[in-house]
Amino acid sequence: MRASSLLSEALAVLGKEWTSELRSRVALNAIGLFALTTLIAVAYQIGPYRISEADRPFLLAALLWIILFFAASSGLARVFVKEEDAHTAKTLRLAARPAAVFAGKLLFNLILLLCLEALIVPLYCALMGFAVRSVAGLALVLAFGAVALASTATIVAAIIARASGSGTLFAILTVPLALPLLVFLIQGTRAAAQADAIAAVFPALRAIVSLAGVTLVASVYLFPVVWHD
Amino acid sequence: MTETKRPSWWPWLLFVWMVVVIWAAFYYAPSARGFKGESARIVFFHVPQAWVAVLAFCVNLVFSIRYLRRRDALDDARAAAAARLGLVFAVLATVTGSLFARVMWNHFWNWDPREVSIAILLLIYFAYFALREAVADEERRGALSASYAVLAFVTMPFLIFVVPRIYWSLHPDTIINTRGSIDMESRMLHVLIGSLVGFTGLFFWLYALDVRLARLRQKHQQRGEV
Amino acid sequence: MPAAESLFWVAAVTIVIWAGVFFYCLGLARRVRRLEEGE
Numbered sequence: 001m002r003a004s005s006l007l008s009e010a011l012a013v014l015g016k017e018w019t020s021e022l023r024s025r026v027a028l029n030a031i032g033l034f035a036l037t038t039l040i041a042v043a044y045q046i047g048p049y050r051i052s053e054a055d056r057p058f059l060l061a062a063l064l065w066i067i068l069f070f071a072a073s074s075g076l077a078r079v080f081v082k083e084e085d086a087h088t089a090k091t092l093r094l095a096a097r098p099a100a101v102f103a104g105k106l107l108f109n110l111i112l113l114l115c116l117e118a119l120i121v122p123l124y125c126a127l128m129g130f131a132v133r134s135v136a137g138l139a140l141v142l143a144f145g146a147v148a149l150a151s152t153a154t155i156v157a158a159i160i161a162r163a164s165g166s167g168t169l170f171a172i173l174t175v176p177l178a179l180p181l182l183v184f185l186i187q188g189t190r191a192a193a194q195a196d197a198i199a200a201v202f203p204a205l206r207a208i209v210s211l212a213g214v215t216l217v218a219s220v221y222l223f224p225v226v227w228h229d
Numbered sequence: 230m231t232e233t234k235r236p237s238w239w240p241w242l243l244f245v246w247m248v249v250v251i252w253a254a255f256y257y258a259p260s261a262r263g264f265k266g267e268s269a270r271i272v273f274f275h276v277p278q279a280w281v282a283v284l285a286f287c288v289n290l291v292f293s294i295r296y297l298r299r300r301d302a303l304d305d306a307r308a309a310a311a312a313r314l315g316l317v318f319a320v321l322a323t324v325t326g327s328l329f330a331r332v333m334w335n336h337f338w339n340w341d342p343r344e345v346s347i348a349i350l351l352l353i354y355f356a357y358f359a360l361r362e363a364v365a366d367e368e369r370r371g372a373l374s375a376s377y378a379v380l381a382f383v384t385m386p387f388l389i390f391v392v393p394r395i396y397w398s399l400h401p402d403t404i405i406n407t408r409g410s411i412d413m414e415s416r417m418l419h420v421l422i423g424s425l426v427g428f429t430g431l432f433f434w435l436y437a438l439d440v441r442l443a444r445l446r447q448k449h450q451q452r453g454e455v
Numbered sequence: 456m457p458a459a460e461s462l463f464w465v466a467a468v469t470i471v472i473w474a475g476v477f478f479y480c481l482g483l484a485r486r487v488r489r490l491e492e493g494e
Contacts, residue, residue, distance in 0.1 A: 156377075159377060163364045176353040176384075177381060179349050214384070247473050
């Protein structure tokens with residue numbers, strides 16, 4: 001008899017993730033260090049002056065998402081792989097329902113991504129001289145982009161954790177799924193950089209939100225299969 | 230298990246059909262206007278290859294879903310067979326496409342959205358097989374790769390249909406057509422459709438062979454266990 | 456006409472490639488049938 005609701009179970013899973021993460025800080029360190037290192041390397045060589053005005057929105061938008069995506073890839077698979085490694089997966093299966101496990105871990109990855117964006121994006125804009133004309137548009141792209149990216153990463157992490165669990169396999173599986181998303185994220189970021197109106201990001205935003213929705217719906221059906229196999 | 234009895238002359242029909250198609254591609258179809266020399270004729274092979282690669286993806290999806298529902302090992306074998314062939318045709322389509330691009334626009338690769346979609350399809354197939362290699366247990370392998378196939382399938386339409394609408398594309402309108410009508414000269418259309426039928430036939434022939442092999446393997450395994 | 460000549464050769468090579476692929480697949484098909492009959 002489940003006395004707790006799905007939401008409270010999910011939040012419990014999220015709480016567990018955060019607590020263990022704050023204790024060891026492995027994912028935070030990995031993601032943060034990766035992002036900062038890449039950012040500094042790029043900023044040092046390129047900086048605010050080396051790109052021509054016309055090319056700036058395109059290049060800077062693309063570079064930003066390269067940094068964010070690869071930093072994220074280095075840390076988002078942990079949520080499931082560490083359960084398998086520590087052999088706590090079986091206990092978790094008994095303790096919570098699949099939907100709650102997925103929701104909790106998804107929220108964890110989402111928060112991780114949002115923190116990453118909050119850290120890196122301002123730094124990036126400052127160091128690279130990335131002048132964004134529609135900050136609200138950029139914020140929307142970042143927020144929904146994080147949801148879409150976290151959804152894809154979480155379900156793929158669940159899949160590879162039941163396979164070999166290697167980071168390489170995670171990258172191999174995530175890249176084809178994330179490429180369409182990245183195309184729209186870069187497009188949306190560029191639109192936010194070039195136009196004042198928030199409506200400029202709407203075409204890309206529509207695609208990002210749809211991708212996020214579609215991935216989430218598919219994950220709801222696929223996760224129990226993957227988790228319980 | 231009932232086997233569908235196919236006449237043994239059917240592969241020969243396919244052989245003759247394709248020879249006719251190849252001849253027609255070079256001699257029956259007129260030269261394409263606005264294309265360099267006769268290079269456009271490669272399109273008669275490139276388009277069907279891309280079409281079969283996508284068809285294989287759909288077949289893979291259907292059997293992946295069936296496997297997730299029924300957990301019949303044969304459905305997993307069918308899905309994997311479709312993916313194997315899909316990979317081959319996706320590679321062929323990419324190669325013929327970039328050969329054509331080299332002749333027409335002097336670059337093997339142009340980052341045209343359609344080119345990107347076939348590249349992503351290739352990546353999906355590679356990822357699918359990488360995943361299968363990484364799982365030892367048969368049932369788990371089937372379930373995980375089927376899940377990935379479904380995930381990949383829901384993401385693909387965005388690249389095929391949405392991106393080209395937003396971006397300008399090198400691919401001529403005769404192939405992706407926003408009005409939905411076919412704009413080719415009728416002879417070219419004949420050859421293209423003939424080629425499509427031929428390549429599809431080739432796909433199903435090889436696919437059926439692969440599935441028959443899988444069935445045999447399954448029978449041997451069951452016998453070995455008894 | 457040089458154009459027509461080279462076209463002929465390309466067509467011929469394509470047919471040869473197709474024949475090669477086809478007969479290879481036919482060999483596979485024969486092997487599968489032999490395995491099935493051996494059951």
